[in-house]
Amino acid sequence: MEPSPSVQVALLRLNILGLPIDAGSRKEAVDAVFGALSGGDRMAIVTINAEMAMAARLDPKLAAIIRGAGLVLPDGSGVVWAARRRGVRVKKIAGVDFIHEIAEQCVEAGRGMFLLGAGPGVADEAGRFLTARHPGLAIVGMADGYFSPEAEPELCARIREARPGALLVALGVPRQEYWIADHQQELDVPVCMGIGGSLDVLSGRVRRAPAWMVAAHLEWLFRLIKEPWRWRRMATALPAFVVAALAAERQERYTEPGR
Numbered sequence: 001m002e003p004s005p006s007v008q009v010a011l012l013r014l015n016i017l018g019l020p021i022d023a024g025s026r027k028e029a030v031d032a033v034f035g036a037l038s039g040g041d042r043m044a045i046v047t048i049n050a051e052m053a054m055a056a057r058l059d060p061k062l063a064a065i066i067r068g069a070g071l072v073l074p075d076g077s078g079v080v081w082a083a084r085r086r087g088v089r090v091k092k093i094a095g096v097d098f099i100h101e102i103a104e105q106c107v108e109a110g111r112g113m114f115l116l117g118a119g120p121g122v123a124d125e126a127g128r129f130l131t132a133r134h135p136g137l138a139i140v141g142m143a144d145g146y147f148s149p150e151a152e153p154e155l156c157a158r159i160r161e162a163r164p165g166a167l168l169v170a171l172g173v174p175r176q177e178y179w180i181a182d183h184q185q186e187l188d189v190p191v192c193m194g195i196g197g198s199l200d201v202l203s204g205r206v207r208r209a210p211a212w213m214v215a216a217h218l219e220w221l222f223r224l225i226k227e228p229w230r231w232r233r234m235a236t237a238l239p240a241f242v243v244a245a246l247a248a249e250r251q252e253r254y255t256e257p258g259r
């Protein structure tokens with residue numbers, strides 16, 4: 001199925017390894033979310049890191065989804081590094097932090113939020129945390145992420161009936177991106193975002209890296225220590241991303257006229 005059309009937001013957009021990365025301010029991104037929530041345009045939000053960028057090189061469907069997304073937020077030290085090498089002072093926007101911005105905009109626009117994904121009970125705990133942090137936020141529905149293909153039509157009907165302004169999908173990359181692309185249009189939800197393991201973090205079941213590690217761009221190391229099975233994926237993706245980004249830069253320098 002073709003990815004759902006998503007309104008493209010006029011932010012400063014960089015091209016890194018053939019993929020867009022929005023390098024505008026956090027405020028611009030937040031305003032874009034409010035615009036979609038209040039205006040009814042559909043917007044898919046992708047948070048990209050080096051692992052996802054490398055996965056997209058081998059996965060044309062994922063690459064097309066990223067290219068068609070309304071917002072592509074830099075959610076990793078690797079992509080921030082690559083953007084800064086182009087002279088743009090990009091700031092990392094972690095998906096788990098941006099959820100709070102979306103929650104605030106939902107309150108502002110008078111729209112509800114639907115949480116889909118993670119293990120049984122996790123969305124419920126995450127939802128309670130979000131409503132405590134954002135007075136006035138309505139969680140209009142929840143479902144865990146371990147549903148069968150047969151249960152999907154009923155799940156979609158539930159989401160449609162709940163009429164959320166924002167749907168957060170925690171099914172892991174790339175399944176959550178595929179799911180949003182395949183369903184956003186029929187669900188008619190203005191703002192959809194793939195959020196990986198964020199519901200586990202918001203529920204308090206998984207700890208986030210301490211602030212000093214985040215500031216030192218070492219969140220990946222914390223994750224690696226806590227979830228060592230990621231070692232192989234991360235150990236190959238980040239260096240491969242750096243090599244590919246440097247090679248692409250060199251290529252651009254040689255093909256740029258007058259240099």
Ligand code: UDP
Nearest residue numbers: 117118119145146170171172173196197200
């Ligand atoms: N998950 C899910 N259904 C599945 C597979 C995974 O709901 O069939 C959830 C899982 O419980 C976790 C999230 O998807 O909450 C994926 O988190 P992870 O940190 O692995 O995300 P990624 O690294 O892909 O961003």
